[in-house]
Amino acid sequence: MFVRIDGKALAARLREEIGRQVSRLRQHDLVTPGLAVILVGEDPASQVYVRNKATQAREAGMSSFEYRLADSVPQTKLLDLIERLNRDPEVHGILVQLPLPPQVEESGVIQAIDPGKDIDGFHPINVGQVAIGGPGLVPCTPLGCLMLLKHQLVDLSGQHAVVLGRSNIVGKPMASLLLREDCTVTVAHSRTRQLEDLCRQADILVAAVGRPQLIKGDWIKPGATVIDVGINRVEAEGRTRLVGDVDFATASDVAAAITPVPGGVGPMTIACLLLNTLQATCHQYDIPFPDDIVSRAWGDTTAEPT
Ligand SMILES: NC(=O)C1=CN([C@@H]2O[C@H](COP(=O)(O)OP(=O)(O)OC[C@H]3O[C@@H](n4cnc5c(N)ncnc54)[C@H](OP(=O)(O)O)[C@@H]3O)[C@@H](O)[C@H]2O)C=CC1
Numbered sequence: 001m002f003v004r005i006d007g008k009a010l011a012a013r014l015r016e017e018i019g020r021q022v023s024r025l026r027q028h029d030l031v032t033p034g035l036a037v038i039l040v041g042e043d044p045a046s047q048v049y050v051r052n053k054a055t056q057a058r059e060a061g062m063s064s065f066e067y068r069l070a071d072s073v074p075q076t077k078l079l080d081l082i083e084r085l086n087r088d089p090e091v092h093g094i095l096v097q098l099p100l101p102p103q104v105e106e107s108g109v110i111q112a113i114d115p116g117k118d119i120d121g122f123h124p125i126n127v128g129q130v131a132i133g134g135p136g137l138v139p140c141t142p143l144g145c146l147m148l149l150k151h152q153l154v155d156l157s158g159q160h161a162v163v164l165g166r167s168n169i170v171g172k173p174m175a176s177l178l179l180r181e182d183c184t185v186t187v188a189h190s191r192t193r194q195l196e197d198l199c200r201q202a203d204i205l206v207a208a209v210g211r212p213q214l215i216k217g218d219w220i221k222p223g224a225t226v227i228d229v230g231i232n233r234v235e236a237e238g239r240t241r242l243v244g245d246v247d248f249a250t251a252s253d254v255a256a257a258i259t260p261v262p263g264g265v266g267p268m269t270i271a272c273l274l275l276n277t278l279q280a281t282c283h284q285y286d287i288p289f290p291d292d293i294v295s296r297a298w299g300d301t302t303a304e305p306t
């Protein structure tokens with residue numbers, strides 16, 4: 001039986017559970033988790049995400065601080081703001097929306113964020129921790145993908161996972177996490193040969209290439225689980241709509257389960273951002289983090305965060 005993995009519903013349940021944990025912290029007068037989001041420039045899609053992040057943080061009982069900087073902002077000004085937020089006791093998580101304009105050097109900005117407040121998990125310290133299986137903040141999008149996979153599949157061990165895309169924000173951390181789950185992992189990219197044949201070998205296919213509906217049903221192994229990370233805006237019949245990297249219609253005839261776009265990975269990314277903010281807050285205050293939060297939210301035992 002084909003399953004459409006309902007990321008939107010699962011994310012809503014996870015946010016509710018995060019909200020319960022936040023009110024517990026507040027009731028005990030311990031702390032109100034605070035999330036700071038920095039947006040440089042006026043990209044309309046980024047504005048939508050940043051607004052959604054702020055609204056959902058507030059709905060979960062967190063404080064949300066938004067900083068909008070001009071597209072022409074000098075790097076030093078952005079670094080000064082990050083420094084200030086690193087020291088701000090009301091801010092426990094910092095996110096700088098990517099991509100950044102060309103005058104700003106992305107790696108310098110990421111490295112300026114206090115690794116303990118780096119809720120995106122992009123700082124080299126957190127990247128390294130994930131790679132060696134240590135503690136640390138895990139990037140939100142791959143973390144959300146892993147939770148959806150664990151919800152869908154009882155055992156990831158020994159499964160062949162093919163990750164399409166090798167970006168620092170999705171493909172590479174996704175591959176690290178799947179390896180930690182004992183999958184056999186293949187990472188493909190724009191230079192990969194015979195991509196279709198490779199995809200057909202995947203028990204688990206994670207698509208993060210940013211190419212609208214590139215992956216067709218006949219690229220997919222019957223019974224595979226497909227996670228579609230792609231968010232692509234396409235014009236159709238005079239309207240813009242969102243499609244993934246997977247051609248959902250043909251893929252759903254072959255795969256056992258797929259995440260839809262919208263309503264799949266996207267909402268989980270934001271829920272995981274809030275989860276990371278809660279985790280960072282607990283860590284900063286030496287409060288035990290409720291490790292079973294995902295199973296509490298979803299009522300299963302297969303989806304613990306890593
Ligand atoms: N749902 C969510 O929460 C999120 C969704 N996204 C979406 O996920 C997608 C990927 O994002 P991101 O990782 O940032 O993108 P990047 O553009 O940084 O990376 C794309 C990757 O895909 C590879 N690639 C591009 N075209 C092909 C092709 N035809 N065949 C094989 N590989 C290809 C590139 O290869 P190479 O390295 O060789 O150039 C690269 O590794 C986008 O649609 C983005 O909008 C991103 C973040 C969060």
Ligand SMILES: Nc1nc(=O)c2c([nH]1)NC[C@@H]1CN(c3ccc(C(=O)N[C@@H](CCC(=O)O)C(=O)O)cc3)C=[N+]21
Binds near residue numbers: 141
């Ligand atoms: N530092 C940083 N961290 C990020 O996590 C980050 C980033 N920069 N830059 C951009 C990408 C993209 N991203 C998305 C988050 C949510 C949805 C999302 O909620 N999507 C909805 C649809 C929203 C809509 O209608 O546009 C869905 O798929 O259902 C999508 C994409 C986070 N990113």
